[in-house]
Amino acid sequence: MNKSLPATSVAGLGRLHESVxxxxxxxxxxxxxxxxxxxxxxxxxxxxxxxxxxxxxxxxxxxxxxxxxxxxxxxxxxxxxxxxxxxxxxxxxxxxxxxxxxxxxxxxxxxxxxxxxxxxxxxxxxxxxxxxxxxxxxxxxxxxxxxxxxxxxxxxxxxxxxxxxxxxxxxxxxxxxxxxxxxxxxxxxxxxxxxxxxxxxxxxxxxxxxxxxxxxxxxxxxxxxxxxxxxxxxxxxAETDELGYRLLTSDPEAARRVAGETAGVRVADDTGQNAAVFVVHAMVPALDELVVRLVQAGIAVRELAPVVSPLEAAFLALTEQQESNR
Ligand SMILES: Nc1ncnc2c1ncn2[C@@H]1O[C@H](COP(=O)(O)OP(=O)(O)OP(=O)(O)O)[C@@H](O)[C@H]1O
Incomplete structure (x- = not known):
């Protein structure tokens, strides 16, 4: 009995194999x-x-x-x-x-x-x-x-x-x-x-x-x-939980106050009291809420950017975790 596969099937299998x-x-x-x-x-x-x-x-x-x-x-x-x-x-x-x-x-x-x-x-x-x-x-x-x-x-x-x-x-x-x-x-x-x-x-x-x-x-x-x-x-x-964001506003002092009062937002301690730019740590929904509150308070948001990219943050979190499990 001829056990070989029909030509079309063989060709199909070949392509499947080679696509990896x-x-x-x-x-x-x-x-x-x-x-x-x-x-x-x-x-x-x-x-x-x-x-x-x-x-x-x-x-x-x-x-x-x-x-x-x-x-x-x-x-x-x-x-x-x-x-x-x-x-x-x-x-x-x-x-x-x-x-x-x-x-x-x-x-x-x-x-x-x-x-x-x-x-x-x-x-x-x-x-x-x-x-x-x-x-x-x-x-x-x-x-x-x-x-x-x-x-x-x-x-x-x-x-x-x-x-x-x-x-x-x-x-x-x-x-x-x-x-x-x-x-x-x-x-x-x-x-x-x-x-x-x-x-x-x-x-x-x-x-x-x-x-x-x-x-x-x-x-x-x-x-x-x-x-x-x-x-x-x-x-x-998407594996990143909380990120640090640099925030530049028209009124840094008032903005710090609003950030401090927004649930889920943490103002970094290491940014000087009078600095125009300060850093907040938050997940995206809390960050959205902060921006809405700032605008409602008449404070313009001039710059809002992650301190490290989400990819870099995820990379650091995953590799540090593995190192500490060693
Ligand atoms: N020929 C070798 N002899 C002995 N140890 C080796 C050899 N090649 C690699 N290693 C060890 O294997 C591990 C992995 O090394 P590898 O060079 O693959 O890492 P890497 O991720 O490419 O690092 P880097 O980012 O520094 O280039 C290291 O601990 C390294 O010291």
Whole structure:
């Protein structure tokens, strides 16, 4: 009896499998006594820019290294682009990127570096034009300068250009925004957004909440080798309870009095009595009530802004909690 599935079903299954770029279950990785990753679960769908964030030593680079095939997990399962990763140290097909900065030849120019990498990757690699990728990352003007004289941001951009040479299906980047000036950041963000729109998945680490907010639809927060949050940024912001807000009004003294009388609003002690700006701690409904009361009292609200962004507050709360549970 022929047990093979009809062609349409096989094709359907293939697509289902490939729509997941990364699927990690129970990943553990230790270095001697240090447990760098402790039961990591991670799902990254195709075409998603997924941010990894966490305090120093949380395990971000270790996890990115596993995705790039630079190390293997002690236990757990890791599926990349539909294939289960074995014990061999090699980047699965379609995966590229870098951890700890890109590997470049300092004595060669930017263009020569890319030509050398393209030659190393051989004919099978789906290479795209060197000039195109240099243009994508904004390095056309320095294409014939030696990399030795490049700044950190320029090296990062060249590393990204090198990764683009192969039209990756999964791009893995450790702190790609390190050292980037605003123009560099714009180029890098533009490249990553375009890649994702074309179906490439990107997993990147960053310490910068503004980068994550600008780029990522989902983030995973690691603390001491564990996932303390994974999901959309909007859900992360909602995890925040009470935030501190800076308040600038037309009458600070009266405004302080009104704030002190509003239920659920706490005026911070550390703002000077005569300061024009002061800080209140409140949840959103109490803050709304405060604004209404200020306006009713004839006090104009000139500025009202969180002291730290809701994302940063949620990040701090979640990671500090994990640290204290250790
Ligand atoms: N090769 C190694 N040998 C020994 N310990 C290691 C090694 N690599 C990582 N570690 C340890 O594993 C833990 C996780 O390190 P990792 O570099 O993955 O963290 P990270 O989140 O990338 O930190 P950072 O934000 O500082 O880059 C740390 O305690 C680190 O000291």
């Amino acid at each position: 770029a990364v699927r990690a279950r129970g990943i553990v990785k230790s270095f001697g006594e240090v447990i760098a990753l402790d039961g990591i679960e991670l799902d990254v769908p195709q075409g998603q820019i997924h941010g990894l964030v966490g305090p120093n030593g949380a395990g971000k680079t270790t996890l990115l290294g596993l995705l790039l095939g630079l190390a293997v997990a002690d236990s757990g399962t890791l599926e990349i682009l539909g294939t289960t990763v074995g014990r061999a140290l090699a980047a699965p097909d379609g995966v590229t990127g870098f951890v700890d900065g890109p590997g470049l030849y300092p004595s060669l120019t930017a263009r020569q570096n890319l030509a050398a990498l393209a030659a190393l990757r051989g004919r099978e690699a789906r290479t795209v034009g060197i000039d195109d990728v240099l243009g994508d990352v904004g390095l056309t003007d320095v294409a014939d300068d030696r990399v030795r004289g490049f700044s950190l941001g320029m090296r990062q951009r060249l590393g990204l250009a090198a990764a683009l040479l192969t039209k990756p299906r999964l791009l893995v980047l450790d702190e790609p925004s390190n050292g980037l000036d605003p123009a560099g950041k714009k180029h890098v963000h533009g490249v990553l957004t375009r890649l994702a729109a074309d179906g490439t998945s990107v997993v990147l680490s960053s310490h910068r909440m503004d980068d994550l907010e600008a780029l990522c639809s989902e983030v995973t927060i690691l603390a001491t080798g564990r996932v303390v949050f994974s999901g959309p940024l909007s859900k992360l912001a």
